[in-house]
Amino acid sequence: MAFDVTLRINDKVATIQLTGELDASTAGEFHATVGRAAGEGAVELVIRAEQLDYLSSAGLRSLVFARQKMGDEVRIAIVGASEPVARTIRLAGFDHSIDLVDA
Amino acid sequence: MSTQDIRERIDAFPTHRIGPYRVRAGRPFPYGATPVPGGVNFSVYSDGATTMSLVLFEKGATRPSAELEFPPEFRIGSVYAMTVFELDTENLEYGFRADGPFDPERGDRFDAGQVLSDPYARLISGREVWGREPDWDNVYHYRAQVLNDDFDWDGDRPLRIPAEDLVIYETHVRGFTRHTSSKVSAPGTYAGMREKIPYLRELGINCLELLPVFEFDELDNPRTDPVTGERLYNYWGYNTVSFFAPKAGYAATGPFGMQADEFKSLVKELHKAGIEVVLDVVFNHTAEGNEQGPTISFRGLDNATYYMLTPRGEYYNFSGTGNTVNCNHPVVRDFVLSCLRHWVAEYHIDGFRFDLAAILDRAPDGTPLPNPPLLEQLAYDPVLRHTKLIAEAWDAAGLYQVGNFPNYGRWSEWNGKYRDAVRRFVKGEPGLVGELATRMAGSPDLYQGRTSSASVNFITAHDGFTLADLVSYNDKHNEANGEDNNDGANDNNSWNCGEEGPSASAHVRELRMRQMKNLLTILLTSQGIPMILAGDEVGRTQLGNNNTYCQDNDLSWFDWELVKANADLLDFARALIAFRHAHPVLRSSDHPTGTDRVGSGYPDVSWHGVRAWAPDWAGHGRVLAMMRCGRHAKGGSVADDHVYVAVNAHWESHDLELPTLPDGQRWHLFADTGTAVHRLGGEPELEHPGRFHLGAHSSVVLVGRAAHRTTP
Numbered sequence: 067m068a069f070d071v072t073l074r075i076n077d078k079v080a081t082i083q084l085t086g087e088l089d090a091s092t093a094g095e096f097h098a099t100v101g102r103a104a105g106e107g108a109v110e111l112v113i114r115a116e117q118l119d120y121l122s123s124a125g126l127r128s129l130v131f132a133r134q135k136m137g138d139e140v141r142i143a144i145v146g147a148s149e150p151v152a153r154t155i156r157l158a159g160f161d162h163s164i165d166l167v168d169a
Numbered sequence: 170m171s172t173q174d175i176r177e178r179i180d181a182f183p184t185h186r187i188g189p190y191r192v193r194a195g196r197p198f199p200y201g202a203t204p205v206p207g208g209v210n211f212s213v214y215s216d217g218a219t220t221m222s223l224v225l226f227e228k229g230a231t232r233p234s235a236e237l238e239f240p241p242e243f244r245i246g247s248v249y250a251m252t253v254f255e256l257d258t259e260n261l262e263y264g265f266r267a268d269g270p271f272d273p274e275r276g277d278r279f280d281a282g283q284v285l286s287d288p289y290a291r292l293i294s295g296r297e298v299w300g301r302e303p304d305w306d307n308v309y310h311y312r313a314q315v316l317n318d319d320f321d322w323d324g325d326r327p328l329r330i331p332a333e334d335l336v337i338y339e340t341h342v343r344g345f346t347r348h349t350s351s352k353v354s355a356p357g358t359y360a361g362m363r364e365k366i367p368y369l370r371e372l373g374i375n376c377l378e379l380l381p382v383f384e385f386d387e388l389d390n391p392r393t394d395p396v397t398g399e400r401l402y403n404y405w406g407y408n409t410v411s412f413f414a415p416k417a418g419y420a421a422t423g424p425f426g427m428q429a430d431e432f433k434s435l436v437k438e439l440h441k442a443g444i445e446v447v448l449d450v451v452f453n454h455t456a457e458g459n460e461q462g463p464t465i466s467f468r469g470l471d472n473a474t475y476y477m478l479t480p481r482g483e484y485y486n487f488s489g490t491g492n493t494v495n496c497n498h499p500v501v502r503d504f505v506l507s508c509l510r511h512w513v514a515e516y517h518i519d520g521f522r523f524d525l526a527a528i529l530d531r532a533p534d535g536t537p538l539p540n541p542p543l544l545e546q547l548a549y550d551p552v553l554r555h556t557k558l559i560a561e562a563w564d565a566a567g568l569y570q571v572g573n574f575p576n577y578g579r580w581s582e583w584n585g586k587y588r589d590a591v592r593r594f595v596k597g598e599p600g601l602v603g604e605l606a607t608r609m610a611g612s613p614d615l616y617q618g619r620t621s622s623a624s625v626n627f628i629t630a631h632d633g634f635t636l637a638d639l640v641s642y643n644d645k646h647n648e649a650n651g652e653d654n655n656d657g658a659n660d661n662n663s664w665n666c667g668e669e670g671p672s673a674s675a676h677v678r679e680l681r682m683r684q685m686k687n688l689l690t691i692l693l694t695s696q697g698i699p700m701i702l703a704g705d706e707v708g709r710t711q712l713g714n715n716n717t718y719c720q721d722n723d724l725s726w727f728d729w730e731l732v733k734a735n736a737d738l739l740d741f742a743r744a745l746i747a748f749r750h751a752h753p754v755l756r757s758s759d760h761p762t763g764t765d766r767v768g769s770g771y772p773d774v775s776w777h778g779v780r781a782w783a784p785d786w787a788g789h790g791r792v793l794a795m796m797r798c799g800r801h802a803k804g805g806s807v808a809d810d811h812v813y814v815a816v817n818a819h820w821e822s823h824d825l826e827l828p829t830l831p832d833g834q835r836w837h838l839f840a841d842t843g844t845a846v847h848r849l850g851g852e853p854e855l856e857h858p859g860r861f862h863l864g865a866h867s868s869v870v871l872v873g874r875a876a877h878r879t880t881p
Contacts, residue, residue, distance in 0.1 A: 090259040123426045124259045130319050157360040157421040159434020163321050 080108035088125035116146035195250030201289030276473030291316035299418035332622035340703035355421035373746035459491035489565030520557025548577035572615030592662035611696035624697035636705035646713030657716030686842035706742035769800035811873030
């Protein structure tokens with residue numbers, strides 16, 4: 067599935083919807099979207115990952131980028147990640163800086 | 170000019186084109202591959218090469234996608250540096266091809282037919298899954314990759330636990346959780362170990378020492394098990410392939426190239442739990458071995474710089490493994506220093522234990538140096554300033570420096586003499602009372618003028634018998650290693666308690682349990698830094714194999730069923746560790762002198778035998794008691810109780826006369842290896858205040874304090 071990223075901001079809660087594969091070739095687009103959410107002063111970032119088919123190491127690093135870009139005060143939740151994606155996040159230890167939430 | 174233009178860096182523009190690649194002259198430092206604006210800076214040293222190329226691969230491809238020869242103007246001194254723009258670093262693997270003379274007698278072994286791994290590679294691919302057979306026809310096995318250092322440390326800071334307060338736990342990343350009984354989500358990995366942090370916390374250790382985690386190749390062992398025919402591994406990993414890269418096969422996320430993050434995450438969580446991390450590092454030799462070994466990196470880049478060579482160009486072998494790293498060559502010193510700084514700065518590592526460290530003080534021709542520049546440099550380095558430096562102060566060529574390793578006030582040593590004396594005393598050899606006292610006091614005979622944390626006290630380590638085997642075997646049983654039982658040490662100072670190996674006799678099993686507790690009691694009440702081998706606290710056995718370097722199986726793995734099966738021993742170990750943490754008098758940094766330096770009316774340490782104040786230093790004595798006066802704790806700066814430890818290595822019980830305490834204080838029983846251990850602070854007062862009946866092959870720990878102190 068082709069990569070797609072959309073941003074919606076509602077009452078300071080930013081929701082990013084990811085579709086397709088997040089890897090080195092698409093991470094830049096995701097970074098730009100995170101930057102827009104940070105610029106809008108979001109206090110919470112929700113990443114909807116139900117339609118995310120694959121997360122490469124560059125994709126995982128994008129989550130680190132999101133953490134650093136949004137700042138420590140902002141809660142980041144990844145919602146609905148598939149088990150392989152969620153497992154990779156957990157094993158690499160990224161679940162300590164972001165919340166993994168079932169859909 | 171727009172704002173965007175101002176922000177762009179002028180070094181982000183290529184000046185040259187090599188084929189389709191746009192490049193510019195790079196920066197010589199740092200060595201290795203470093204992401205820079207718009208590209209990657211590659212830098213490599215070779216003094217003798219005639220040409221050098223950067224070899225690029227798409228991830229996993231057998232053939233290179235490009236070879237970029239460094240233009241002459243990209244060489245500064247003997248360093249080749251080039252920035253290559255617009256690379257997809259996630260799908261990139263790289264190496265170098267160095268051409269030059271093949272003239273072994275002059276020390277040169279260049280081979281333009283080889284793609285060489287970057288000695289400074291931060292990440293290695295090619296061995297992402299432990300034990301998986303690679304394509305041996307591949308032209309390039311250990312592939313360097315570019316690493317982004319963007320881990321979120323979340324404010325992690327070094328714990329800086331005073332050395333004398335450490336309790337070290339030596340373990341193996343894979344072996345700790347690989348056994349199915351570990352019940353972790355990713356057995357045998359950094360992530361799996363992270364799940365066992367609660368166990369480590371409860372045990373009470375505050376320093377985890379990991380066997381090698383630098384990338385190595387577990388498949389480089391050609392032997393098989395003589396009975397089963399199964400392949401044997403290089404399980405321990407003392408054959409480094411790449412010194413800056415964490416072992417990918419220890420990471421559940423290795424296949425995704427996330428091993429660095431997974432390992433950092435382990436370190437971060439250990440720190441949160443109050444546990445420091447010490448790495449066992451191997452700078453004495455490499456996986457390239459002697460002239461029969463593979464050319465991986467150093468040999469093809471600058472053989473004569475990196476290895477000690479005889480005047481005829483042959484490899485010196487002070488490590489017993491074929492080659493010896495030329496540690497005091499200025500270029501190699503720089504390499505070692507950069508490597509350790511990398512692990513401290515990027516991975517927040519708290520200290521290092523140096524395998525066969527005596528080699529680090531040999532000159533390029535092999536002679537020991539009185540003032541070895543590498544050791545001095547490590548001791549004073551600004552980045553390593555507060556890290557623990559621990560030497561295995563001997564090498565395989567007979568240089569034995571326990572007690573006189575060049576230390577610059579910083580280095581500790583694995584105290585092999587402590588290990589031998591304690592083992593021999595507890596097995597019942599006569600004539601060791603005096604030496605045991607010296608060892609328990611922090612070995613002032615060896616470390617006069619140094620703090621007592623110069624001595625890392627241990628009874629067992631990965632190399633040798635486990636604690637359970639030390640009391641169950643008279644002889645080693647290494648047949649499974651495929652070397653006709655000729656490998657491994659013969660001087661084990663072990664005693665099987667009457668029967669070789671597993672025993673059906675309740676008496677033998679009970680005696681062995683007591684002996685293990687006796688050994689733990691001495692270890693955890695001695696001055697110096699105690700080190701425990703993982704699994705000894707639950708009686709882990711290797712069935713008499715004292716050299717399991719090649720055994721990637723139940724012989725080496727931590728069997729978590731033992732936590733229940735040997736709960737009594739585990740409780741005892743936990744209690745003793747807690748006791749040590751609770752009693753600073755056992756953890757002073759200065760050696761006791763046997764005198765009263767604080768006006769307490771008692772010497773800081775006193776020695777006793779069956780009679781109080783009358784130690785039996787004579788030839789046949791097998792009873793020793795040590796009393797530490799609490800008023801002397803940490804040089805008299807903190808208050809503590811009196812602590813009395815008696816060990817009876819005799820086969821008969823003895824009625825001990827106890828030293829008298831100050832007015833109003835009474836002796837309380839903390840532990841008797843023959844009966845029970847009590848809760849800290851809840852130790853019962855002795856029925857007979859002046860004496861204690863100590864059983865055969867038993868130890869006792871008493872606390873002297875006010876008689877009616879209430880406890881929470």
